[in-house]
Amino acid sequence: MASFRISGLTKSYGSNVIVDDLDLEIEEGEFLVLLGPSGCGKTTTLRCLAGLETPERGRIEFKGDPVFDSSARVNVPAHKRRIGMVFQSYALWPNMTVRKNIAYPLKVRRMKEALAAGRVEEAAAMVHCEHLLDRYPSQLSGGQQQRIAVARGLAARPDLVLFDEPLSNLDARLRDQVRTEIHRLHESLGFGAVFVTHDQSEAFALGDKLAIMREGRIEQLGTPQDVFQRPATDYVAGFIGMANRLELRRTGAGWQTKGGVDVLVARDVPDAPALVARLWPDDVSLHRDSESVPTGAVAIKAELLAAEFGGRQYHVTVGANGEEFRLQADSATHGSWLRTATEGCPVLISFRAEALHVYSEGGERALASPGSAG
Numbered sequence: 600m601a602s603f604r605i606s607g608l609t610k611s612y613g614s615n616v617i618v619d620d621l622d623l624e625i626e627e628g629e630f631l632v633l634l635g636p637s638g639c640g641k642t643t644t645l646r647c648l649a650g651l652e653t654p655e656r657g658r659i660e661f662k663g664d665p666v667f668d669s670s671a672r673v674n675v676p677a678h679k680r681r682i683g684m685v686f687q688s689y690a691l692w693p694n695m696t697v698r699k700n701i702a703y704p705l706k707v708r709r710m711k712e713a714l715a716a717g718r719v720e721e722a723a724a725m726v727h728c729e730h731l732l733d734r735y736p737s738q739l740s741g742g743q744q745q746r747i748a749v750a751r752g753l754a755a756r757p758d759l760v761l762f763d764e765p766l767s768n769l770d771a772r773l774r775d776q777v778r779t780e781i782h783r784l785h786e787s788l789g790f791g792a793v794f795v796t797h798d799q800s801e802a803f804a805l806g807d808k809l810a811i812m813r814e815g816r817i818e819q820l821g822t823p824q825d826v827f828q829r830p831a832t833d834y835v836a837g838f839i840g841m842a843n844r845l846e847l848r849r850t851g852a853g854w855q856t857k858g859g860v861d862v863l864v865a866r867d868v869p870d871a872p873a874l875v876a877r878l879w880p881d882d883v884s885l886h887r888d889s890e891s892v893p894t895g896a897v898a899i900k901a902e903l904l905a906a907e908f909g910g911r912q913y914h915v916t917v918g919a920n921g922e923e924f925r926l927q928a929d930s931a932t933h934g935s936w937l938r939t940a941t942e943g944c945p946v947l948i949s950f951r952a953e954a955l956h957v958y959s960e961g962g963e964r965a966l967a968s969p970g971s972a973g
């Protein structure tokens with residue numbers, strides 16, 4: 600049974616509909632990552648779940664019981680929902696010590712026994728901050744403040760913890776550390792979580808499920824593997840980093856880009872005059888001559904536009920008759936010539952026709968993609 604079930608959730612500010620008839624289910628103990636661009640309504644959705652905003656319409660159910668239902672006029676106040684929240688900006692009370700900050704959710708829920716039983720110290724220890732209990736937030740580093748915010752979110756042992764981009768203010772190394780800590784805490788404590796981010800690698804690393812959000816709705820819900828292998832729409836494909844996008848027109852028996860480059864589409868597609876194809880940068884190979892192009896691969900003549908050193912790989916952009924392709928080229932194979940290659944230098948790129956993910960012209964609907972057809 601779903602632990603949390605959200606149906607028809609709608610929230611507007613003025614005439615702007617921010618959360619638009621949203622449906623979502625979170626299984627018991629599941630770590631759900633909500634991924635979407637700035638302004639798509641992620642924070643607003645969390646605030647509605649936590650009871651910090653009142654939606655106009657919809658129903659939020661916890662284990663079968665409504666905590667919000669617009670038609671039945673149910674609206675359980677925030678402190679009575681068994682939900683913890685960790686905010687992007689930490690939002691610690693500056694005038695309270697760490698101890699009082701962590702104790703706060705226990706106090707408002709009147710959990711006297713938990714306070715007496717040392718739950719505050721236990722929560723601080725979970726994030727390795729037991730030595731900081733008597734300091735004030737201004738006496739802590741950013742990473743310590745965020746750990747305390749996590750401890751405060753977990754202290755009352757909520758059934759669901761909402762994380763609103765908790766790592767985005769941390770530098771890269773700390774972000775990895777705190778990410779791993781959150782992952783471990785989830786494994787050991789088993790709370791359900793909704794974790795908001797707009798970083799796809801964070802989403803893939805943490806999520807049992809991903810929900811990709813667009814303009815107040817969920818565009819795709821699935822496991823990270825599902826979403827990675829079969830992005831449901833052109834929008835999802837672009838958002839998760841499938842950066843190469845080709846608009847194709849039918850030409851007799853085949854397909855061509857706007858610039859007249861022939862592209863083989865090796866799968867059944869409906870009888871449409873146009874398609875959108877997506878391709879991972881990793882699925883495109885770079886060649887200096889046609890000899891190294893594997894047999895059966897689609898090869899396209901192109902010119903080098905940019906090559907940026909990225910350690911093991913170069914991040915390369917090439918142009919082919921007005922179409923741009925992004926790809927990764929192995930430094931060991933290509934580094935020696937890419938280092939000094941000039942813009943405009945002729946190259947070849949290749950990819951397997953099966954690597955194309957194909958969408959309708961509008962991009963709303965997947966027609967066929969690897970694994971689902973052909």
Ligand SMILES: Nc1ncnc2c1ncn2[C@@H]1O[C@H](COP(=O)(O)OP(=O)(O)OP(=O)(O)O)[C@@H](O)[C@H]1O
Binds near residue numbers: 637639642644
């Ligand atoms: N209190 C408010 N009053 C009016 N408009 C608001 C309010 N809060 C949010 N909005 C608007 O609602 C939209 C969605 O905001 P929200 O904070 O949910 O986005 P988000 O997906 O969390 O974005 P980000 O990734 O930048 O945090 C934005 O256009 C924002 O300006």
Ligand SMILES: [Mg+2]
Binds near residue numbers: 641
């Ligand atoms: Mg936000």
